[in-house]
Amino acid sequence: MKTVFTTGEAARICKVSQQTIIRCFDSGQLRGFRVPGSKFRRIPREALIRFMREHGIPTDALESGKRRVLIVDDDPGIVELLTDVLTEGGKFECRAVNNGFEAGKQANEYHPDLIILDIMLPDINGKAVCEAIRRDPNLTDIKIICISGMVEEDKISELTAAGADSFMHKPLDIDALKTKIAELLDMSYEEMAI
Numbered sequence: 584m585k586t587v588f589t590t591g592e593a594a595r596i597c598k599v600s601q602q603t604i605i606r607c608f609d610s611g612q613l614r615g616f617r618v619p620g621s622k623f624r625r626i627p628r629e630a631l632i633r634f635m636r637e638h639g640i641p642t643d644a645l646e647s648g649k650r651r652v653l654i655v656d657d658d659p660g661i662v663e664l665l666t667d668v669l670t671e672g673g674k675f676e677c678r679a680v681n682n683g684f685e686a687g688k689q690a691n692e693y694h695p696d697l698i699i700l701d702i703m704l705p706d707i708n709g710k711a712v713c714e715a716i717r718r719d720p721n722l723t724d725i726k727i728i729c730i731s732g733m734v735e736e737d738k739i740s741e742l743t744a745a746g747a748d749s750f751m752h753k754p755l756d757i758d759a760l761k762t763k764i765a766e767l768l769d770m771s772y773e774e775m776a777i
Contacts, residue, residue: 588626595769596645597635598694598724607634641694649676650768653689655712656701656730657681661753665699668757674770683707690716695725696768702731702742710745717746726767730755 585592590608594601605624607613614630617623626634628645635642652675654665662679669675678693680686683704690698698716702709709729716722729742732753739750749763765771 586628588628588631590624590626593626593631595696596631597638597640612637649674650697650770651675651693651695652677653686653693653695653698654679655681655683655686655698655704655709657703657705658701661701661730661755664755664757668761669764681705683709683712686712687715690722690725691719694722697726697728697764699728699730700747702729702734710742713742713746728760728763728767 588596590604591601593613594604597604604613604626608615608624608626613626613634615624615626618625632642632645634640635645652665652669654662654677656662656665656679662681666677666679669677678689678695680689681704683706686698686700686704689695700709700712704712709731713727713729716725716727726748727746728749728751729747730751730753734742734750734752742750748767751760751763
């Protein structure tokens with residue numbers, strides 16, 4: 584279990600910018616220490632937990648150490664495949680929903696690090712879900728990978744404009760998906776251990 588965090592790690596855990604963490608550290612709201620002989624700040628686990636509780640930030644991500652992924656697809660086979668692949672190495676926890684309405688609700692309640700979003704949903708399309716998430720200033724840190732087996736190449740730019748960070752065609756290339764997740768979540772491929 585990690586006992587000391589960098590400002591970047593604390594920012595990811597708290598889902599705020601690194602500058603916000605640095606400001607809180609420098610103002611004394613967030614306790615920690617500077618690495619001797621350098622400008623680097625370090626935050627002990629107990630201080631980070633105290634800060635998170637004082638500011639109403641859920642501590643479950645810190646306690647589990649896992650990245651959160653929301654899978655949005657109405658195909659149970661895809662949901663099962665993605666859940667199995669992502670939870671296998673113990674670095675991710677997953678939730679799954681099968682429609683756009685629930686995707687929006689879970690984006691707010693669960694606040695995942697990443698959403699894997701099928702474009703063809705039974706209620707509203709994935710593009711509309713992307714736009715809704717990107718309109719909410721509290722959800723801007725969530726990364727979104729759109730997936731579909733039926734999107735023409737010219738529609739991919741529309742998805743990017745709607746807020747998708749990446750697009751992948753079905754059937755999914757699992758190795759390419761792992762690489763893309765590692766890139767978007769600033770993890771090494773080896774760190775994913777999946």
